[in-house]
Amino acid sequence: MEHKQDMVIIGAGMVGAALACALAPTGLKITIVDTRPPPQISDNEFDLRVSAITRASQNIFSALDAWDYMQQKRVSPFREMRVWDSQGNGQIHFDVAEIGEDNLGWIVENSIIQNALVDRLTQFNNVKLVYPDRISDFNVNDDAVTIELASGKQLQSRLLVGADGADSTVRKLSGITTRGWSYDQQGLVCTVRTSGHHNEMAQQVFLPTGPLAFLPIGDHTCSIVWSLSGDSAEQMSSLDDEAFLKALQSAFGYSLGTMLEVGPRAVFPLRLQHSTEYVHSRIALIGDAAHAIHPLAGQGVNLGLADAASLADVIQDALEQKRDIGALQVLRKYERWRKGDNLTMMAAMDGFKRLFGSQLFPVTGLRNLGLTLTNNLAPLKNIIMRQAMGLEGDLARLAKPRF
Numbered sequence: 300m301e302h303k304q305d306m307v308i309i310g311a312g313m314v315g316a317a318l319a320c321a322l323a324p325t326g327l328k329i330t331i332v333d334t335r336p337p338p339q340i341s342d343n344e345f346d347l348r349v350s351a352i353t354r355a356s357q358n359i360f361s362a363l364d365a366w367d368y369m370q371q372k373r374v375s376p377f378r379e380m381r382v383w384d385s386q387g388n389g390q391i392h393f394d395v396a397e398i399g400e401d402n403l404g405w406i407v408e409n410s411i412i413q414n415a416l417v418d419r420l421t422q423f424n425n426v427k428l429v430y431p432d433r434i435s436d437f438n439v440n441d442d443a444v445t446i447e448l449a450s451g452k453q454l455q456s457r458l459l460v461g462a463d464g465a466d467s468t469v470r471k472l473s474g475i476t477t478r479g480w481s482y483d484q485q486g487l488v489c490t491v492r493t494s495g496h497h498n499e500m501a502q503q504v505f506l507p508t509g510p511l512a513f514l515p516i517g518d519h520t521c522s523i524v525w526s527l528s529g530d531s532a533e534q535m536s537s538l539d540d541e542a543f544l545k546a547l548q549s550a551f552g553y554s555l556g557t558m559l560e561v562g563p564r565a566v567f568p569l570r571l572q573h574s575t576e577y578v579h580s581r582i583a584l585i586g587d588a589a590h591a592i593h594p595l596a597g598q599g600v601n602l603g604l605a606d607a608a609s610l611a612d613v614i615q616d617a618l619e620q621k622r623d624i625g626a627l628q629v630l631r632k633y634e635r636w637r638k639g640d641n642l643t644m645m646a647a648m649d650g651f652k653r654l655f656g657s658q659l660f661p662v663t664g665l666r667n668l669g670l671t672l673t674n675n676l677a678p679l680k681n682i683i684m685r686q687a688m689g690l691e692g693d694l695a696r697l698a699k700p701r702f
């Protein structure tokens with residue numbers, strides 16, 4: 300039996316759920332499908348997966364009425380950021396006080412973000428959450444797309460959105476190809492308690508093996524992302540706690556005092572991947588389904604949330620103009636808006652990754668000089684801080700600051 304919908308979103312992760320929240324107030328009939336329910340939030344333990352959230356993404360969550368829920372659970376601001384090169388003495392330090400803002404962004408557990416958005420969705424009668432289920436096929440014709448789910452259900456919709464992550468089935472079934480490469484690295488993540496306090500400062504050191512970031516998440520507690528080659532990531536994650544803390548201490552140094560305790564560890568493959576197209580007739584890709592990026596600047600989900608907010612703007616404009624929300628001409632507007640911005644960020648992060656991965660003497664010397672010079676140029680630092688906060692460029696309505 301076919302259920303008629305305006306929009307079917309595959310993937311109720313942070314990005315897919317944000318799009319559903321953004322469009323729910325329009326009254327569109329939306330079904331959002333995921334293979335699993337959102338992860339549970341633990342009161343006593345931090346989620347292994349956390350995201351550095353820009354101020355633009357915070358604006359989106361506030362506009363979606365999901366930010367209060369997150370604040371009531373756990374969010375942790377960062378007001379300073381320090382980045383340095385282990386192969387020299389170059390470093391750069393950002394302090395939000397220099398631009399008169401309250402914070403540079405927030406560290407929030409992914410499970411809290413997902414639950415906040417899904418909780419909001421349950422308040423709308425026109426949005427249906429379906430899990431566990433998965434897309435198995437779809438077929439596009441002039442007026443609609445017919446979607447087959449693994450459970451045997453059939454949905455008919457004006458638009459199908461793939462928000463199903465880097466291995467997107469929607470993208471593959473659409474025949475949309477990707478460009479990119481694996482970094483042959485894994486991101487090792489875990490929570491670490493330190494004797495020193497982070498003082499709401501995010502820190503990242505570029506090691507010859509890859510970047511190591513400490514993100515403030517709680518009292519004397521940081522969530523770390525340690526980029527390592529495949530073999531060493533597996534090796535590090537299987538060390539006992541004492542040996543792991545010793546290796547971490549030696550890699551990071553003592554700017555947070557002694558490494559005292561570590562929680563469970565997990566590793567995630569790191570890759571750069573960009574879809575050659577974001578849209579086909581009646582199909583749109585958002586978030587990691589369209590682009591996956593190295594986590595060294597914590598931008599992946601922020602780019603995805605900007606996709607969701609921009610697609611929501613384009614669809615709302617189409618509704619006002621009484622146009623078909625699945626028409627290719629409508630969807631192309633979203634693609635033109637987001638593809639360039641995403642590509643610029645991806646190229647910048649890939650450049651950083653390569654620059655800091657090089658051990659060649661002239662390169663290490665120049666990058667250390669670059670860090671030191673930038674650190675002494677207040678106007679340039681202020682521009683970088685505003686970029687990192689996501690407050691520059693062509694922002695979607697939901698991402699703009701509200702006064």
Ligand SMILES: Cc1cc2nc3c(=O)[nH]c(=O)nc-3n(C[C@H](O)[C@H](O)[C@H](O)COP(=O)(O)OP(=O)(O)OC[C@H]3O[C@@H](n4cnc5c(N)ncnc54)[C@H](O)[C@@H]3O)c2cc1C
Nearest residue numbers: 310312313314350351463464486586587597598599600601
């Ligand atoms: C180690 C690491 C650290 C990171 N740190 C940051 C950070 O600090 N800041 C930041 O901005 N980004 C960060 N990122 C990137 C960020 O995690 C991703 O960009 C983000 O998770 C993408 O969200 P998404 O909703 O597009 O995709 P996903 O989070 O992958 O969600 C996809 C959803 O789709 C569902 N799904 C998949 N296939 C199907 C199917 N066939 N049918 C139905 N449902 C399906 C999945 O169950 C999932 O719920 C990091 C990434 C890594 C690996």
